[in-house]
Amino acid sequence: MGSLFSSSSSPSSESTIAKHIQELIHKYPVMVFSKSYCPYSKKAKDILSNYKLGKNYHVLELDQLSSRGETYQNELGKLTGARTVPRVFIKGKCIGGGDDTSALHKRGELEKLLRDANAIVD
Template identity: 45%
Template structure:
């Protein structure tokens, strides 16, 4: 779909686990801290997918971004210590509890089917291109390391 030399050259996956981001006395994130964490991740990344590893719609969304070569951040809720609280925070923020919840440039675009539909309509790439330059990949070809990050948004 894209000509050689496109701005979408590399796919990088950043998987993060942040169970120790802000602890409550019970060892997990409070609902306020969960909401703040979700908002911070969304604010600091052009494309964010809140996902679960076994969800076919989550895989669909990731495949769309892989297909176009876009850089995105994934939060795997089923591997996160506070995944349930994060999912509750997402429900409060977006009005939907299902995954994936996909955000581009701070706005929720919906789930896997919504992401695929936007791509088929030719509207997904323009949304990504509106992100600040730090969010678009201009690196070398290849895939990301898939390493977990524990203290970075």
């Protein structure tokens, strides 16, 4: 069985990464594309940790993907209109980044989105 990723930056590699992004955002009710050192990513992850999400929540740290992280970030830019991290998805829809997640949380709207996505484990 072959590797999911090729070492080149060919269009097929980009399409494979685009497909992987789609798979992740549809598999997990809450999906965060992050960088481990980014303060905005930390902010979003800290806010999400206030909710009991269990296996409904997944984080992919782009800085830990070696050379592929940049391609992921480029593909997320094409998909969402912004290539900054974090890119937070709830029920397949991008809600934005760290400040957006914080604003939704402060307004009480984040919990509703998480409940609508059946992401909160009771």
